[in-house]
Amino acid sequence: MAIDTLPPLREVIARHNLSARKALGQNFLLDLNLTAKIARLAGDLSGTDVLEVGPGPGGLTRGLLAEGARSVLAVEKDPRCLPALAEIAEIYPGRLKVIEGDALQVDPRAHLSVPYAVAANLPYNVGTELLVRWLTPAAWPPDWSSLTLMFQREVAERIVAAPGSKAYGRLAVLAQWRCEARIAMSLPPGAFTPPPKVSSAVVHLTALPEPRFPADPEVLSRVVAMAFNQRRKMLRASLRGLHPAIEDLLREVGIAPTDRAERVPLEAFCALARAVAAAR
Numbered sequence: 100m101a102i103d104t105l106p107p108l109r110e111v112i113a114r115h116n117l118s119a120r121k122a123l124g125q126n127f128l129l130d131l132n133l134t135a136k137i138a139r140l141a142g143d144l145s146g147t148d149v150l151e152v153g154p155g156p157g158g159l160t161r162g163l164l165a166e167g168a169r170s171v172l173a174v175e176k177d178p179r180c181l182p183a184l185a186e187i188a189e190i191y192p193g194r195l196k197v198i199e200g201d202a203l204q205v206d207p208r209a210h211l212s213v214p215y216a217v218a219a220n221l222p223y224n225v226g227t228e229l230l231v232r233w234l235t236p237a238a239w240p241p242d243w244s245s246l247t248l249m250f251q252r253e254v255a256e257r258i259v260a261a262p263g264s265k266a267y268g269r270l271a272v273l274a275q276w277r278c279e280a281r282i283a284m285s286l287p288p289g290a291f292t293p294p295p296k297v298s299s300a301v302v303h304l305t306a307l308p309e310p311r312f313p314a315d316p317e318v319l320s321r322v323v324a325m326a327f328n329q330r331r332k333m334l335r336a337s338l339r340g341l342h343p344a345i346e347d348l349l350r351e352v353g354i355a356p357t358d359r360a361e362r363v364p365l366e367a368f369c370a371l372a373r374a375v376a377a378a379r
């Protein structure tokens with residue numbers, strides 16, 4: 100699909116004086132072929148509403164709309180970006196709504212049909228916090244069907260990591276328990292203006308209809324947080340505060356109390372969460 104008839108992003112940025120601000124995590128994508136490619140990673144968007152966090156000057160927003168998203172709700176904290184986004188809204192009548200505000204405070208349900216897709220070149224300073232929120236709603240399936248998110252490469256690797264690797268931790272367990280998660284694209288620093296210090300990657304997560312293994316979300320979150328908080332310690336020590344008989348519970352589900360969190364597969368963490376819940 101042709102992207103649109105709006106001017107190139109460099110021109111938009113110059114005209115609206117959008118010099119990048121570090122405090123807002125502003126590393127812009129100016130190549131519209133690239134933003135269209137990222138939008139396509141989100142899958143078929145026709146008939147789907149999309150939540151975009153941090154549209155900035157609107158490169159990815161333009162990609163999402165050109166790729167056929169039914170509507171885009173864009174939440175942007177920097178008021179300087181609003182005039183540029185208003186120009187996009189004008190050529191896609193009724194399909195782009197912009198909310199000026201902090202994505203951590205905005206509830207998208209009032210504006211979008213469920214399930215919606217989420218796509219974002221996330222501000223690094225709030226990216227992980229937003230991801231954890233999207234991954235830990237009380238009810239499953241969640242309001243969103245997929246997340247297509249740019250992260251620092253190192254964070255992307257933590258999301259898709261397998262047990263036994265250094266990157267395996269809380270993010271991997273929370274993401275892989277109820278989602279299909281993969282790295283869909285890698286980007287060098289030079290793809291952004293200004294270039295960040297590190298490489299980036301787009302992660303695509305699809306919500307599974309049901310968790311892979313049964314567990315209470317709150318108990319599992321607590322078990323995993325404690326286990327990885329002191330990841331070098333043996334589980335019998337790191338999980339001591341969880342239950343007085345933690346060593347017995349670990350053995351009951353086939354985990355050696357002397358093992359460390361990074362060697363425990365997702366299924367065993369879920370079994371441990373069930374055992375802890377049952378022993379309360």
Ligand code: SAM
Binds near residue numbers: 157177180222225
């Ligand atoms: N999507 C644009 C692109 O790809 O070029 C901009 C990406 S830039 C990495 C991150 C954007 O998120 C910036 O426009 C920044 O102002 C915005 N932002 C930062 N913190 C935010 C927050 N808490 N809520 C909403 N937007 C935020």
